[in-house]
Structure formats: C-alpha cells, structure tokens
Amino acid sequence: MKKRYLLVGSLAFSLLLSRAQNETSNSFKVNETEVELVYSHYLQDGDNSAVTGGEGTERLTVYGPSFSLKRSFGNNVIDFQLGADIISSASTDNIDFVVSSASRLDARSYTNINYSRVFEKSKLSINGGIGFSLESDYFSFGKFLGATKTSEDDMQTFSAQLQIFNDDLRWGRLQGDGPHQLIYPIELRFQEWYDDYHRNSYNLNLGYTRIIDQRNIIGLFSAISLQEGLLATPFHRVLFNDGTRAVEQLPSERYKGTVAVKWNKFIRGNIITKSTVNSYVDNFGVVGISLDNETAIKLNAKWTLVPSFRFYTQQASKYFSPIRTHSPNSEFYTSDFDLSKFNTFKVGLGWNHSPYGQKNGSLNAFTMRYFYYHRSNGLSAHSLSISLQFKKNRNKAP
Amino acid sequence: MRQRLKPYIALLLIGSLVSCSASLKPYERVYVNDQEMQMNVSSVQNFGYYVFSIREGSLTAIGQKGGGGCGCN
Numbered sequence: 041m042k043k044r045y046l047l048v049g050s051l052a053f054s055l056l057l058s059r060a061q062n063e064t065s066n067s068f069k070v071n072e073t074e075v076e077l078v079y080s081h082y083l084q085d086g087d088n089s090a091v092t093g094g095e096g097t098e099r100l101t102v103y104g105p106s107f108s109l110k111r112s113f114g115n116n117v118i119d120f121q122l123g124a125d126i127i128s129s130a131s132t133d134n135i136d137f138v139v140s141s142a143s144r145l146d147a148r149s150y151t152n153i154n155y156s157r158v159f160e161k162s163k164l165s166i167n168g169g170i171g172f173s174l175e176s177d178y179f180s181f182g183k184f185l186g187a188t189k190t191s192e193d194d195m196q197t198f199s200a201q202l203q204i205f206n207d208d209l210r211w212g213r214l215q216g217d218g219p220h221q222l223i224y225p226i227e228l229r230f231q232e233w234y235d236d237y238h239r240n241s242y243n244l245n246l247g248y249t250r251i252i253d254q255r256n257i258i259g260l261f262s263a264i265s266l267q268e269g270l271l272a273t274p275f276h277r278v279l280f281n282d283g284t285r286a287v288e289q290l291p292s293e294r295y296k297g298t299v300a301v302k303w304n305k306f307i308r309g310n311i312i313t314k315s316t317v318n319s320y321v322d323n324f325g326v327v328g329i330s331l332d333n334e335t336a337i338k339l340n341a342k343w344t345l346v347p348s349f350r351f352y353t354q355q356a357s358k359y360f361s362p363i364r365t366h367s368p369n370s371e372f373y374t375s376d377f378d379l380s381k382f383n384t385f386k387v388g389l390g391w392n393h394s395p396y397g398q399k400n401g402s403l404n405a406f407t408m409r410y411f412y413y414h415r416s417n418g419l420s421a422h423s424l425s426i427s428l429q430f431k432k433n434r435n436k437a438p
Numbered sequence: 439m440r441q442r443l444k445p446y447i448a449l450l451l452i453g454s455l456v457s458c459s460a461s462l463k464p465y466e467r468v469y470v471n472d473q474e475m476q477m478n479v480s481s482v483q484n485f486g487y488y489v490f491s492i493r494e495g496s497l498t499a500i501g502q503k504g505g506g507g508c509g510c511n
Contacts, residue, residue: 076481078482080482080485104485106481108481132510175508178508195461249477251462251467253462254468255469255470257477261499261500263497263498263499265497275510298498299499300498304475306472312472312474316500318498318500320496320497320498322497326496328494330490330496338474352490354495357495378492378495384494386486388486390482407480411486413489413493423486425481425486427481427482
C-alpha cells in the first residue's frame with residue numbers, strides 16, 4: 041500500500057517538475073540586436089528616355105547606402121531602416137535642357153520603422169509601421185499593418201500585409217522653398233496639365249508557405265494594388281504624329297494583380313534551388329510573367345556561392361506608343377518604354393560568408409550580389425550590392 | 439481545350455502537393471531550417487526587386503518595396 045502511495049507521489053512530482061521545466065523554457069526571452077549596413081551601386085544605359093519623349097539617353101547612376109537596426113526583446117521586435125539613393129541622371133537633366141542643372145543630381149532619402157509583437161501561445165505575430173520617402177519631386181508617406189500565423193505543427197505559415205502610401209508629386213522640397221508646383225518640361229510650362237498632385241496606393245499582400253517534406257518548401261504569394269490620383273509623371277514628354285507635344289496622360293485609377301509560386305528545394309548535401317514563377321495583370325493592359333531561379337551552392341560551412349537567372353516578358357500597355365506615333369486626339373498617351381512590349385533577362389552571381397565562431401557583436405554575415413540586366417529594347421544595367429550584418433546577443437542562460 | 443485546362447491541372451498538382459504533406463519531427467527539419475531554404479527576401483535581393491518594379495511595368499508578389507518613391511529617373 042505504501043509502495044502505491046510512493047509511486048503515485050513520484051509520478052505527481054515528476055509531472056510537476058516537467059511542467060516547471062516547460063514554464064522555464066517558455067519564459068526564455070530573446071534579447072538581441074542586429075545591425076545591417078548595405079551599399080548598392082547601380083549603373084544603367086539606354087536610348088528610350090520618357091523625359092525626351094521616348095528617344096534619348098537613359099544613362100543613370102545610383103549610389104545607395106542604407107542602415108538598418110533590428111532590436112528583439114522578449115516578444116517584441118523593433119525594426120528601423122534609414123537610407124538614401126543618390127541619383128545622377130542624364131535623362132531627368134533634360135527636363136530643362138540645361139546641362140548640369142539642378143535636376144541632374146537627385147536624392148531619395150527614406151526611413152521606415154516597424155514594430156512586431158509575437159504571441160507565442162497562438163503562434164501569431166502582428167506588426168505595424170510607418171515610413172517616409174523624400175525626393176525633390178516626390179514625397180511619400182507609408183503605413184503598414186500585417187500579421188503572420190504559424191500552424192500548430194510549424195508546417196504552414198499564413199501572412200497578410202496592408203500597405204498604404206500617400207504621395208505628393210510637387211517639386212521643390214530639396215530646393216529649400218518647399219513644395220509649390222508640379223514640374224513640367226521647360227517648353228510645356230505655359231499651362232497646368234493636371235488638376236491633382238496626389239497619388240495614393242493601397243496594397244494587400246497575402247502569403248502562404250508550406251513545408252512539403254524534409255527537403256521541399258513551397259510558397260504561394262499574391263498582391264492586389266489600387267492606385268489613384270496623378271499616375272502620370274509630369275515631366276514625361278509625348279511627341280505627337282502632327283509635330284505638337286504634350287505631357288504624358290494616364291487614367292487616374294490603376295488596378296494591379298499578381299500571383300507568385302516559389303519552390304525551395306534542398307537537392308543534395310550542399311545545393312539548394314529557389315525557383316519562382318510570377319504572373320501579373322493590370323487595367324492599363326500590361327500583362328507580364330517572370331521565371332526566376334537562384335541556386336545556393338554551399339562550398340563549406342562558411343562560404344556559399346549563389347548564381348541566379350531571371351527571365352521576364354511583358355505585353356505593352358494600351359496607352360503606350362513610341363515617339364511621333366500618338367494622335368493628339370487620344371485621351372491617354374505615354375511614350376514611357378517601361379510600359380512597352382519587351383523581354384528582359386538577368387544573370388547574377390553572389391556569395392555569402394558566415395564567419396562562425398566570431399566574438400559576440402562582431403560580423404555575423406557578409407553578402408555580395410552582382411547582376412547584369414538587359415531589356416530587349418536596348419536598356420542594360422549593372423548592379424552591385426554589399427551587405428554587412430552584425431549581431432549582438434544579450435541572452436542570459438535560463 | 440488542353441490549353442484551357444493547363445492552369446487548373448497546375449493548381450490541382452500544387453493543391454495535392456500541399457495537402458499530402460505530413461508533419462516533420464524536430465530532428466527531420468535540418469534541411470528546411472537551413473538559412474538558404476527560408477522564403478524571406480534579403481536586403482540585397484530586395485534592391486534587385488526594386489529595380490525591376492521600376493524598369494518593368496509590373497509588380498512582383500515577392501519582395502515588395504517597403505518605402506515609397508517616384509522611380510521616375
């Protein structure tokens with residue numbers, strides 16, 4: 041009889057102990073700081089600038105440094121990003137045909153701050169944030185709200201994010217006298233071409249990922265977007281077939297829809313392929329599809345080589361026509377070759393370096409990516425991005 | 439007729455792949471937990487998507503730009 045009590049007592053004690061252990065492991069909170077420094081350099085050339093009506097140089101250089109800080113404490117994450125794109129553009133210099141004019145050099149400064157809260161029991165994470173982006177001819181105020189839910193067995197994730205951008209296209213913020221007017225090509229400043237200078241964008245992004253087996257993960261992603269307001273660019277010229285000219289005119293509403301399927305596969309001990317198919321359609325008549333592959337080849341525990349390839353094909357917008365082919369009687373017209381019919385391909389090479397065993401707070405990862413981009417109408421570009429990531433862990437052993 | 443059915447067959451295949459997968463135990467997650475297997479987009483990849491979103495008339499469902507901007511250069 042005593043033995044029975046002893047057995048029951050031991051079982052109860054072991055249950056209590058295991059519960060206490062679970063509580064201890066649940067109460068373990070993350071406390072770490074990640075810093076990332078990124079520099080991107082972009083060189084582009086082409087002969088179809090929309091500023092000069094679809095003919096003329098598209099030479100462009102972008103110098104893009106950025107800094108981001110991610111602070112995780114307990115179930116909270118704060119993410120802060122600050123960056124700038126310094127743009128040296130031969131095409132926007134042609135807004136007023138004055139070589140080395142103010143429009144030759146522009147800058148986009150941007151910042152974002154996001155807060156996430158993780159609810160461990162329900163495996164739910166919610167996040168919200170705001171962002172600003174400032175250029176001489178553009179100001180954008182973004183708001184973000186999202187949620188991610190992981191299934192009980194950690195095999196599936198569902199995510200949703202709503203983004204709202206409220207933009208102002210008036211010129212003059214970086215010139216010191218504040219925003220006051222839309223900037224038109226110099227010979228077309230005799231009248232106001234638009235009665236609105238706002239552009240609002242509403243994006244809803246949905247995602248679903250699923251672990252298929254030990255070596256395969258599949259993801260389904262979609263985005264729908266509504267844009268309203270001034271969707272044309274005020275300094276894009278259109279040269280008509282009768283010799284007259286005007287600024288670009290586009291409808292005040294644009295609906296966009298896109299769906300992507302991504303498949304990550306761990307083929308062998310050291311090769312991972314990441315393949316994506318993305319399709320797109322909008323009410324401007326643009327239909328596009330892209331095929332994307334990135335393969336990670338792990339050379340050893342520290343070094344990974346990442347070759348990549350992308351092909352994209354696009355059907356032209358119904359409002360696009362090349363220089364001197366539009367009729368002045370049309371309601372909408374553009375000679376922006378970004379909306380024309382073309383194919384593009386991208387080939388790239390990157391490498392990742394993870395210097396394991398370093399001191400806490402020192403370099404955690406080094407990443408470099410180069411790609412060459414070619415568009416079938418002659419535009420080509422080179423891009424190089426470098427990222428340095430540092431991580432400091434302040435966790436104390438439970 | 440076969441052309442029309444292709445998207446539905448593809449969806450059916452994806453659906454069956456998704457529905458037939460069984461749970462993995464923690465020790466079976468070595469490959470799926472690898473950093474390179476994750477679905478998220480890195481900062482350097484995101485710059486590429488940002489370029490495509492400007493130079494192409496479309497939008498990608500992966501690698502959305504987080505900040506606004508004209509993209510008119």
